[in-house]
Amino acid sequence: MVKEISVSELAKMKENGEDFQLIDVREPHEYDIANIDGELIPLATIAEAKDKISTEKKVVVHCRSGARSAQAIHFLQQKFGYENLFNLKGGILAYADEIDPNLTKY
Numbered sequence: 001m002v003k004e005i006s007v008s009e010l011a012k013m014k015e016n017g018e019d020f021q022l023i024d025v026r027e028p029h030e031y032d033i034a035n036i037d038g039e040l041i042p043l044a045t046i047a048e049a050k051d052k053i054s055t056e057k058k059v060v061v062h063c064r065s066g067a068r069s070a071q072a073i074h075f076l077q078q079k080f081g082y083e084n085l086f087n088l089k090g091g092i093l094a095y096a097d098e099i100d101p102n103l104t105k106y
Contacts, residue, residue: 002073004089010060011099020058025072026092030064034104036095043068050080062088062095064106 005013013020024031024038031040041049043063053059053076061069069087076082088095096103 002070002077003086004066005060005086006089007095007098010088010095013058013060018058020060021054023053023059023061023069023072024092025061025063025068030106033106034092034096036062036092036100036103038062043072046072046075047079050076053082053085055082055084057084058086059084060086060088063091065091065093067091 022036022038024035024040025043025046026040027042028040039052041052059082061073063069066087066089069091073082073085073087076085090097092103093105096105
């Protein structure tokens with residue numbers, strides 16, 4: 001099962017300066033359109049980039065709408081036993097709608 005957090009929970013975590021990792025599994029051209037300062041690790045490269053993903057603290061994974069990030073989390077949990085991953089519900093689209101209307105939606 002994939003755990004989720006809402007965009008408002010993520011915004012609070014950022015505001016409070018919580019120690020967490022934010023990973024963006026979209027493609028570089030999507031990141032260039034709009035990003036919320038996540039570390040870019042495209043979905044296709046997630047297996048070889050797994051060493052960049054913390055096992056020690058909360059990790060929030062996001063994409064455009066939440067589907068690819070859920071895929072990435074499911075894969076990392078199944079293959080490598082991660083237990084600290086959270087999917088950003090609604091992805092960057094929800095973040096643009098609810099938190100930052102200045103983000104470009106695509």
